[in-house]
Amino acid sequence: MNILLSLGEIITPKVSATILVLIVVSIIPIFQPSEYVLHILILMGIYTIYSSSWNLLAYTGQASLGHSAFLGLGGYASSLLVIKVGVDPWLSLLAGGVSAAAAGFLIGLTCVRLREWFLAMVTFGFAVIAETAVMALDWITQGATGYATPSLLHNRLQYYYTTLALATATVITIFLLVRSKVGLAFSAIRENQLEAEGMGINTVKYKLFAFALSSFFAGIAGGFLVYYVGYISNEIFSFHHSFMPLIMSVTGGLNTITGPIVGSVIILSIWEALKIINPIQRMIAIGVFLTLVVIFMPKGLHSVALRVIRSLKV
């Protein structure tokens, strides 16, 4: 009886929903989806890691506009370690994350005193500087031409399950962190930094920690993305890559765990679905979509979903 009771406590609706989703995504390959569908699903997974890392930083109220700096750093560090030094590719993935985290820590140091737009512009600036550095070091990085990277795995199916594992690990780590005391400190800093300081929270320490951890995950996502695509060039630092996690997190719901996941699925689906029209019209349609989302759903799709669930319960 006791065992059953405690099981009931552990298996809350949230946990069961998570398990259900995990089961569904792990059996998708049984239905033998085409390579194309698998490819999109892998990208969704990688973007989930990347957007979640951005969202983790946003938990502390620090909205970065230059997250591509960490994505690119992870990508370059890990692939260069394999090519130039001969490190094991899996180890290099970790090394890419760690070097992105180190850079994130240093950038975080310049950002701790900055608020809102000031912070956004400085992070954006670091992405521009990172790209310039890659272009200037073209004898190693081959600048705009880029280079091909060795592959990590043999086929798409392996990539699919690895992405799934990495994304799950990332999301669960962030979930546990946000639920812990550290997460409470993050929220306190976001809501009111002065009051948080008054409660004895070391805001600098927590902000730097969030910066380093967020960059770590972004670096891992970058390394994995580069191995999966098999190619890297300065394009990885583009505005597009910096704004993507923001677009995805806001679409899915800011400061929620599910936000980045839902957001990356929705945005990538729309992006792919719009491939039926020509590229120029597609960009216009994306623009119209973004504008409408904000005007009609200022709190993201998440709030709409919550409203629907609430109305169903009543």
Next chain:
Amino acid sequence: MIDAVTLSLTLLWGVAIGCIYILMATGLNLIFGVMKIVNFAHGQLLMLGAYMCYWAWYMLGVNPYLAVLISMAIVSVIGAAVERLCFSPIVGTSKLNEIFVSLGLIYIFDYTAVMLWTDKPRSIVTPFEYSTLSLGIVAISFDWLIAIVVVSTILIFMFIILTKTKIGRAMRATSQNREAAMMMGINVKNVYTASFSLGSALAAAAGSLFGIIFSLDPYMGSLPAIKVFAIIILGGLGSIKGAIIGGLLYGIAENTATLFLGGIWRHAVAFAVLIVVLIVKPTGLFGEGR
């Protein structure tokens, strides 16, 4: 070796570009001051302004500098429409919504321009294209000089509007205290639209000058816009003095960086200046501590 002529030309070039930055920065700052929102799509208004000036010159055959006025008038109307449709509903909500809506607008404007006018670069040819003014050792293009004069004139007009006219006073009142302005019988919504439209007109002027000095294409706006945003951050959000000094500083820093370090460092140096300033003074050069 870099001689005195090259150096002085680089500095002058920097001042000319700086003037275009100042125009945009003043517009963005005005919008921020009154509405407390940031329009990342300001560069797209610059692009539209450049195209309006181009078409007025190309189709109607008017003098390019007269076309600047036509372009300002058209873009101010477009700006007012954008404000009413897109920014008015989100004033006072999350900062990220502003970025989001601006991103949407960037895509819409950029690619509509590609669709309508293709992405072929174009240039506006003025009657003074090949005339230069000799100043001792250096000869500078007439167009640069005119650009500097045009910018100064527009800034003076803008100053007069802000200090002497009723709508200008309403804008300043709203920027200082929105609630109090409302109680004084100011229609804040209209003031928002007016400031946005004035800011757009300034962007259009900047775009037209940009098109006259350099060239124009549908993607021309994004980079200047983000740099101008960096400039107003550098100068301190809402500070007109900061925008002017920041604009000149950026124009000169960029060009000397290109001269001494090479073209790829151009953008990085501009942002490095911003980062260094913010490390020393987190609210910008002339920003009030808040």
